[in-house]
Amino acid sequence: MLAHLRPALVLLVLFTLLTGLVYPFAVTGIAQVAMPANANGSLIVRDGKVVGSALIGQAFAAPRYFHPRPSATSAADPQDPSKTVDAPYNAASSSGSNLGPLNGKLIDRVKADIEALRAAGVTGPIPPDMVTTSASGLDPHISPENALAQVARVAAARNLGPDRVRQLVEAHVEGRSLGLVGERRVNVLGLNLALDALR
CATH class of the missing domain: 1.20.5 (Single alpha-helices involved in coiled-coils or other helix-helix interfaces)
Incomplete structure (x- = not known):
């Protein structure tokens, strides 16, 4: 043995x-x-301070910034730890919503988001990623169409010409990886940092 x-x-x-x-x-x-x-998390540093990662989205809500797509991440409810509450872009709890396309809660949320976007002045077709979450809930990118739909709001909030903001968006559009994989996209944190750098 x-x-x-x-x-x-x-x-x-x-x-x-x-x-x-x-x-x-x-x-x-x-x-x-x-x-x-890359090995250290693709951290973005400004003025010696880490402001985020190019790989993890952040919740921007102020009108003067481009907003990311909705996030389905959650956190423990401080009142009752056995339950969860919405906590957008909570990197400690990466997850999608797992709600199917016929789920009433998802339909109601998407309808409410569309109404809020219309009230904020978004006209024309609404890009799907403006009202749907990503699989991780932490997607740092939005589609170029999503970014362009926000140009009028951001330009008005910053007293900038829409053409100048549109040019900034177009300068931050990333192509497909290796020219083949994925879709064209815009990194929201990178775009917002470029906005802040405008004088």
């Missing part, structure tokens, strides 16, 4: 060391050398 047990224990210890220590440290070291910004 010991003849069978000893090789199994040796292999267990060996592979625990290889896959639990050597491999993770090697991959982390290579990532730190080859692409340190």
Whole structure:
């Protein structure tokens, strides 16, 4: 029996060391050398202070900023920890809503969002990502159509010409990855930081 047990224990210890220590440290070291910004979370730093990540969305609600798509993330209810409350862009609780297209709660929320957008002055067709959440609830991007639909509100709130804001949006449109994968998109945090940098 010991003849069978000893090789199994040796292999267990060996592979625990290889896959639990050597491999993770090697991959982390290579990532730190080859692409340190990505390995450390794609953090965006302004004036020596971390203001966010290019990979995780933030909740912008002020009229002078471009707004991200809705977020379905939640957090524990401070009044009753057994329940949850909406907490948009809560990175500690990444999740989608899991509500199906025929769910009454989802339909009511989308209708309310559309009415709020119309009341805020959005005209024409409303891009789907203005009223739908992403699978993670933390998507940092919106479609170019979503950003362009917000130009009038942002321009008015900042006393800027709509054409200047539209040019800024168009300058921040990212293409498909490798020219093939995904859709064209705009990083909301990057666009809002560029807005703040305008004089």
